[in-house]
Amino acid sequence: MLVKTxxxxxxxxxxxxxxxxxxxxxxxxxxxxGLPDNAIKESQHRIDAxxxxxxxxxxxxxxxxxxxxxxxxxxxxxxxxxxxIGILAADEKLDHTYLNDFAIMGELSLDGGVKPIKGILPxxxxxxxxxxxxxxxxxxxxxxxxxxxxxxxxxxSHIKEAIQxxxxxxxxxxxxxxxxxxxxxxxxxxxxxxxxxKMKRAAExxxxxxxxxxxxxxxxxxxxxxxxxxxSILPLMSEEESIETTKIHSVVGNLNDQRGLLQIRPFQxxxxxxxxxxxxxxxxxxxxxxxxxxxxxxxxxxELPEFKRSVLExxxxxxxxxxxxxxxxKFNINYPASFMLVASMNPCPCGYxxxxxxxCTCSTNQVQRYLHKISGPLLDRIDIxxxxxxxxxxxxxxxxxSEKSEVIRERVIKARHxxxxxxxxxxxxxxxxxxxxxxxxYCRLDLSSQKLLNRAMDKLNLSARAxxxxxxxxxTIADLESSTSIKSSHIAEAIQYRSLDRGNWGR
Ligand SMILES: Nc1ncnc2c1ncn2[C@@H]1O[C@H](COP(=O)(O)OP(=O)(O)OP(=O)(O)O)[C@@H](O)[C@H]1O
Ligand SMILES: [Mg+2]
Numbered sequence: 001m002l003v004k005t006x007x008x009x010x011x012x013x014x015x016x017x018x019x020x021x022x023x024x025x026x027x028x029x030x031x032x033x034g035l036p037d038n039a040i041k042e043s044q045h046r047i048d049a050x051x052x053x054x055x056x057x058x059x060x061x062x063x064x065x066x067x068x069x070x071x072x073x074x075x076x077x078x079x080x081x082x083x084x085i086g087i088l089a090a091d092e093k094l095d096h097t098y099l100n101d102f103a104i105m106g107e108l109s110l111d112g113g114v115k116p117i118k119g120i121l122p123x124x125x126x127x128x129x130x131x132x133x134x135x136x137x138x139x140x141x142x143x144x145x146x147x148x149x150x151x152x153x154x155x156x157s158h159i160k161e162a163i164q165x166x167x168x169x170x171x172x173x174x175x176x177x178x179x180x181x182x183x184x185x186x187x188x189x190x191x192x193x194x195x196x197x198k199m200k201r202a203a204e205x206x207x208x209x210x211x212x213x214x215x216x217x218x219x220x221x222x223x224x225x226x227x228x229x230x231x232s233i234l235p236l237m238s239e240e241e242s243i244e245t246t247k248i249h250s251v252v253g254n255l256n257d258q259r260g261l262l263q264i265r266p267f268q269x270x271x272x273x274x275x276x277x278x279x280x281x282x283x284x285x286x287x288x289x290x291x292x293x294x295x296x297x298x299x300x301x302x303e304l305p306e307f308k309r310s311v312l313e314x315x316x317x318x319x320x321x322x323x324x325x326x327x328x329x330k331f332n333i334n335y336p337a338s339f340m341l342v343a344s345m346n347p348c349p350c351g352y353x354x355x356x357x358x359x360c361t362c363s364t365n366q367v368q369r370y371l372h373k374i375s376g377p378l379l380d381r382i383d384i385x386x387x388x389x390x391x392x393x394x395x396x397x398x399x400x401x402s403e404k405s406e407v408i409r410e411r412v413i414k415a416r417h418x419x420x421x422x423x424x425x426x427x428x429x430x431x432x433x434x435x436x437x438x439x440x441x442y443c444r445l446d447l448s449s450q451k452l453l454n455r456a457m458d459k460l461n462l463s464a465r466a467x468x469x470x471x472x473x474x475x476t477i478a479d480l481e482s483s484t485s486i487k488s489s490h491i492a493e494a495i496q497y498r499s500l501d502r503g504n505w506g507r
Contacts, residue, residue: 003089003096005082006103006132008123009072012333013247013288015119015126017103019068020079022086027062034067037075046077047084049110050159059091075285078117081106081136084159085166098134098169102154103127104162106138112159116140121243121250124148134169136162142175143260144250147243190229190405195392196222202386202497204408207233208415209476210430212319212341212381214304216499217388218358219351223344227300230342231267232405234297235413241296244336248292265297268339272306276314286326286333291318294339304343305373312378315341319381322433340432341382345374356389371500379500383432383469387499415479431476443471449488456495466501470494 002023008015030044048058065083067074082104088094105123106114120141125148127135134152137145142155155175156162165172193200199215203226206213215223237245246262249255270279270290281289291299301307318324322338347353348367353360362370379385419430422442428434434442445453453470456462462470471486474494478486 001090001092003086003099005086005089005099006127007079007082007105008103008119008126009074010119010122010251011072011331012286012335013122013244013251013292015122016072017126017130018072018074018079020082020086021064021066021068022083022090023064023066024059024087024090025062025064028060030058030063030065032065032067034065034070035073036067036079037073039077040067040074040079043077043080043083043108046080046108046110047087050080050084050108050112051088053110054112054160056088056093058087061091063087063090076117077107077115078105078119080108081114081156081159081162084108085162088163094163095167098166101133101169102136102166103130103132103134104136106136106156106162108159114138114156114158114162116253118253119251120145121148121255122247124151124153125243125247127151136165139175141255144246144255146175147246147261188229189232190226190408191402193222193225193229193402194396195394195402196226196388199223199226199386199388200402200408202384203230204233204412205473205476205480205497206230206340206342206384207408208412208480209383209419209473210340210432211383211473211476212432213343213384213386214379214382214500215342215344215386215388216347217344218355218390219346221388221390223388224302227298227302227342227344228267228269229405230298230300230340231265233408233412234265235409235416236263237265237296245296248288248295248335252288252293254293266294267298267300268294269300269302272301272303272308274307274311276308276311279311280314280318280324280337281335282326286328288335289324291315291324291337291339292335295336297339299339299341301341301343304345305370309373309375312375316377316381319378343382347387354387380465383473384497385499385501386497411480414482415476418479418482431472431479434472434475439468439471439475443475443486445471445486445491446488449474449486449491452488453491453495456491460495460498460501462495462498462501466498470498473497 005020007018009018051057089096107117109115116138120137121144124135124145128151136154139155139157145153153175154165217223242261242263268290277283279289280291318337324335324337326333348360348362349370350361352358353367474486474490477490477493
């Protein structure tokens with residue numbers, strides 16, 4: 001007889017319903033059609049073993065399986081369970097009264113165990129939209145799906161449980177959403193960073209306005225330390241942001257049974273040897289890259305000049321568009337990639353250019369060459385460049401504790417609220433994202449600020465691109481003070497955050 005089961009395929013970070021038709025008739029064959037990849041073709045053997053080991057077997061009859069729509073490539077092993085259930089039902093070994101209520105996914109092991117799969121969260125979201133009453137999924141994936149309300153979730157760890165549930169769903173236990181588990185930061189806090197007030201202030205401004213930031217300083221000055229602590233001063237993600245970010249992590253299989261919805265903003269720190277595909281996403285079977293895993297959070301590029309120039313170049317488009325498009329012959333995939341870029345670098349190859357005590361051994365040329373490893377257009381997109389001195393020994397020995405992250409975060413949240421009110425009607429969320437028009441509207445400078453900025457541009461030989469950045473950052477500094485207008489003191493501070501724009505750097 002003919003039965004249908006339903007599974008899901010991933011397209012980017014969204015899922016699409018796949019109808020699996022199983023027909024058992026005369027003959028002796030097993031035919032699988034509808035653009036399945038090799039892993040699915042191999043599922044015949046996994047299903048065979050899983051059923052045999054549980055007192056069932058694939059019937060020795062003509063089995064035709066069609067996966068529709070046929071133009072979508074079906075990958076991976078996540079269709080094992082709906083296929084096996086379909087075969088049992090078509091062979092009339094399983095009651096199919098409730099089969100149409102269910103979307104089913106899971107990979108089978110040879111003993112019939114159900115193994116976790118990638119992308120469950122987008123699948124559950126789509127199954128609900130498609131009107132399914134229930135979804136059956138691997139127990140190890142249940143935690144990531146529990147935030148979606150209005151669809152019954154049945155978590156199974158063995159095919160026997162799946163068969164049991166389909167007999168009478170109403171008397172089977174549903175997976176109830178456990179307490180939302182917070183993905184805990186590794187206990188790191190800003191109060192461990194002694195001194196370095198200038199760098200901490202810049203980090204707070206960057207976090208408040210969502211500004212990209214570059215930390216420049218000698219080895220051991222605490223650049224990496226501060227960057228790693230940035231998520232602890234950012235506001236938690238909104239529900240909508242959480243779901244979107246969690247979907248991306250679900251698609252790459254980063255979540256486990258301990259991690260449900262992500263709430264703390266992600267922090268991705270790829271090594272400088274990363275390839276451009278791993279950074280921005282892509283590959284034969286497209287996958288999101290580090291920039292998408294950093295969506296709504298931070299992408300940290302430590303030792304920026306060590307990254308291949310070609311890798312840094314591919315970042316330009318997503319920084320601008322806040323998403324990345326992967327083009328394939330037959331389709332395009334968009335992965336969201338709205339991240340705050342945090343980068344660090346030494347000021348020169350030896351690390352001691354501008355150092356107050358140690359001599360820099362680099363020639364002017366070497367310093368310039370080092371800086372030029374980072375292209376102008378990329379620097380252009382970084383609002384704050386902050387040059388830091390080595391940490392003061394007095395500060396390191398100080399008994400007093402610095403400010404805790406939660407105290408700083410309160411101020412950041414306040415500044416973000418002001419921005420949320422400002423941008424209610426706009427697609428921007430933060431000052432860093434303001435359009436030119438919005439900048440004109442919200443960043444009017446009074447005469448004295450204007451004069452100060454013009455003088456600085458002349459005196460420090462600042463490039464034209466610096467102008468725009470200084471104005472944006474000064475808006476955030478004003479927001480941190482709850483000041484509706486931008487004052488000259490705000491401009492004066494923002495001017496200090498353009499170290500690399502000064503025409504005399506390295507000379
Ligand atoms: N301000 C500070 N307060 C407390 N400890 C610090 C501070 N700065 C540096 N340290 C200590 O020095 C170590 C090195 O700091 P970090 O890795 O952040 O330096 P860096 O500026 O990234 O250096 P590099 O250029 O070599 O990467 C830290 O792990 C920490 O133990
Ligand atoms: Mg470092």
